[in-house]
Amino acid sequence: MERPRRLLLLSELRVRNAAHDVSLSRSLLTWKRRTSSPVYHPFRPSVYHSVSVSEIISVREEEEEYGSRRRDDGSWKKIKEREGKDCRQTFTVLYVERCRQHRWRCAEVTFSCSDEALCQRWVSSIREQLAAITSRPKHLLVYINPYGGKRQGKSIYEQKVSPLFAEAGISTDVIVTEHANHARDHLRTGAELKKFDGVVCVGGDGMFSEIVHGLIWRTQVDGSADPNCPDETLLPCSLRIGIIPAGSTDCICFATVGTNDPVTSALHIIVGDSQPMDVCSVHHNNTFLRYSVSLLGYGFYGDVLTDSERKRWMGPARYDLSGLKMFLTHHYYEGTVSYLPARGIVGTPRDATRCRSGCVVCQHNGQLRPETSDGYEMDDASESESDGEWKTIRGKFLAINAASMSCACPRSPKGLSPAAHLADGTTDLILVRKCSRFNFLRHLLRHTSKDDQFDLTFVEVHRVRRFRFTPRHCQSDSDLELDLQEYGKRQIFSQICRDHPACGCAPAYSSWNCDGEILTHAAIDVRAHCQLIKLFARGIEEPAVFEDLTNPCAI
Numbered sequence: 069m070e071r072p073r074r075l076l077l078l079s080e081l082r083v084r085n086a087a088h089d090v091s092l093s094r095s096l097l098t099w100k101r102r103t104s105s106p107v108y109h110p111f112r113p114s115v116y117h118s119v120s121v122s123e124i125i126s127v128r129e130e131e132e133e134y135g136s137r138r139r140d141d142g143s144w145k146k147i148k149e150r151e152g153k154d155c156r157q158t159f160t161v162l163y164v165e166r167c168r169q170h171r172w173r174c175a176e177v178t179f180s181c182s183d184e185a186l187c188q189r190w191v192s193s194i195r196e197q198l199a200a201i202t203s204r205p206k207h208l209l210v211y212i213n214p215y216g217g218k219r220q221g222k223s224i225y226e227q228k229v230s231p232l233f234a235e236a237g238i239s240t241d242v243i244v245t246e247h248a249n250h251a252r253d254h255l256r257t258g259a260e261l262k263k264f265d266g267v268v269c270v271g272g273d274g275m276f277s278e279i280v281h282g283l284i285w286r287t288q289v290d291g292s293a294d295p296n297c298p299d300e301t302l303l304p305c306s307l308r309i310g311i312i313p314a315g316s317t318d319c320i321c322f323a324t325v326g327t328n329d330p331v332t333s334a335l336h337i338i339v340g341d342s343q344p345m346d347v348c349s350v351h352h353n354n355t356f357l358r359y360s361v362s363l364l365g366y367g368f369y370g371d372v373l374t375d376s377e378r379k380r381w382m383g384p385a386r387y388d389l390s391g392l393k394m395f396l397t398h399h400y401y402e403g404t405v406s407y408l409p410a411r412g413i414v415g416t417p418r419d420a421t422r423c424r425s426g427c428v429v430c431q432h433n434g435q436l437r438p439e440t441s442d443g444y445e446m447d448d449a450s451e452s453e454s455d456g457e458w459k460t461i462r463g464k465f466l467a468i469n470a471a472s473m474s475c476a477c478p479r480s481p482k483g484l485s486p487a488a489h490l491a492d493g494t495t496d497l498i499l500v501r502k503c504s505r506f507n508f509l510r511h512l513l514r515h516t517s518k519d520d521q522f523d524l525t526f527v528e529v530h531r532v533r534r535f536r537f538t539p540r541h542c543q544s545d546s547d548l549e550l551d552l553q554e555y556g557k558r559q560i561f562s563q564i565c566r567d568h569p570a571c572g573c574a575p576a577y578s579s580w581n582c583d584g585e586i587l588t589h590a591a592i593d594v595r596a597h598c599q600l601i602k603l604f605a606r607g608i609e610e611p612a613v614f615e616d617l618t619n620p621c622a623i
């Protein structure tokens with residue numbers, strides 16, 4: 069049972085000219101209309117409201133004169149004294165209101181009373197409570213990609229996000245990027261990170277990936293970890309990352325917040341949410357290539373990305389056109405996949421449960437991290453070996469996908485691997501073997517319906533900590549040089565084939581789609597790093613059991 073809350077303040081204040089009992093505790097602000105009749109009235113709007121203090125954005129002081137309000141700037145007092153009018157003191161609380169489909173809005177309520185000292189006490193008490201929340205950011209470093217998605221990153225930030233940050237007292241250093249990798253390189257070397265409580269990226273998954281690369285690299289170099297070594301225990305990044313969606317897919321935002329809405333994301337940043345996330349490192353021959361947070365896809369998704377890059381001018385629709393084209397092209401690729409199944413963890417890719425806010429699977433599996441187990445450090449190589457046997461699968465694949473999280477996005481609201489977890493230290497390896505176009509279409513269509521996309525004979529899925537892929541034509545290290553020459557020739561061939569599909573021969577290699585960036589190496593070694601980064605998010609919230617039916621935004 070909930071313990072009675074100790075009230076910091078309890079007063080009678082007016083809300084929209086009606087008397088209310090208003091109370092403030094350390095956790096809640098409530099206001100309840102005073103009613104003369106104790107009889108329940110079904111058509112009277114709800115008289116009780118409560119807001120969690122952790123979801124108050126700010127409090128504003130104002131003064132009211134004959135029903136009209138004015139903000140308390142320096143000039144106001146003079147006017148009041150000169151005109152000697154009857155003023156009520158008012159203050160306005162801005163807070164988070166939940167709307168449909170995981171959207172948040174900034175709502176406000178204005179309280180008034182004639183006692184100036186009482187009003188002051190309310191304002192300072194609420195401000196004190198807000199100041200005590202240490203998880204809220206005060207100074208943020210913001211990167212805007214002006215060319216992401218529909219090229220609206222700058223206006224989205226200026227019109228929807230920046231005013232909210234100002235209202236919440238957050239100061240910002242804003243950098244509008246001038247070229248690809250500008251944000252990554254600035255984070256790696258230029259940015260004075262100690263000054264900031266977090267980094268915000270305005271753009272799509274590609275832009276987020278730049279931020280992740282900059283931050284992870286900087287953290288490893290500062291902590292003397294070697295990012296080139298696939299077995300290195302990477303150091304987690306301390307700065308949280310906020311995503312203001314302004315890209316084409318925005319699946320990382322969608323899968324961690326539940327919607328792609330700049331205002332909702334800004335509010336999650338303001339209230340200081342924190343969501344840990346797994347990151348996969350991708351190596352080739354002990355050389356670091358990239359990190360991946362969402363999708364690593366070879367075959368279908370690699371080809372879609374390669375084709376779509378030439379259609380960037382089309383904006384987000386490029387993926388649909390390239391998707392259709394690659395579906396019709398129906399290329400398959402031969403190779404060997406070997407993987408280390410994740411053992412000792414809770415959860416499988418075929419579970420009916422989903423990773424949601426406060427996910428217990430992520431909490432449980434997160435504690436199995438080597439650096440948190442029994443207080444001593446165990447290197448990750450021994451961890452992987454204790455995990456069990458490598459398994460090997462050889463075959464012809466239409467797609468090889470690794471999803472470190474669900475990859476839910478507006479195109480597929482349940483995602484590539486609906487039961488994947490954001491922070492469990494694993495990735496779901498999905499193998500789609502060569503099959504007919506009809507069957508592949510069935511598999512693709514199931515991403516958009518309730519049907520299980522894995523319940524098909526040509527699809528298999530494994531929850532893994534590590535995997536390797538070797539394309540058929542480069543299977544031994546001693547053949548590497550030959551392979552590289554061969555690879556060069558095949559790349560030229562592939563290009564010719566892509567440009568002249570009528571020749572009927574299929575390319576031997578695809579590319580990897582790594583969170584929307586093309587990887588040119590086909591042979592890769594991938595390892596999941598548990599909870600390497602943190603986002604200003606809380607995971608997708610379960611819908612509330614009791615909707616507030618008086619809230620027009622929720623209906």
Ligand SMILES: CCCCCCCCCCCCC/C=C/[C@@H](O)[C@H](COP(=O)(O)O)NC(=O)CCCCCCCCCCCCCCC
Binds near residue numbers: 317387395475
């Ligand atoms: C027939 C409908 C099939 C719908 C299948 C949809 C599955 C979509 C899963 C998408 C997972 C996305 C994972 C995220 C990837 C992003 O990192 C990455 C970069 O994002 P950014 O541009 O914001 O920087 N985005 C992507 O790589 C985009 C992948 C989108 C793939 C779209 C595929 C559409 C397939 C259409 C097939 C049509 C067949 C129709 C036959 C009549």
Ligand SMILES: Nc1ncnc2c1ncn2[C@@H]1O[C@H](COP(=O)(O)OP(=O)(O)O)[C@@H](O)[C@H]1O
Binds near residue numbers: 212218249314316584
């Ligand atoms: N100023 C810039 N000019 C050109 N490219 C940029 C710039 N800033 C970032 N990029 C690159 O643009 C690519 C796509 O960005 P992203 O924001 O993910 O949009 P989208 O979702 O439309 O792909 C990323 O690879 C990023 O590195």
Ligand SMILES: [Ca+2]
Binds near residue numbers: 490494495
């Ligand atoms: Ca995961």
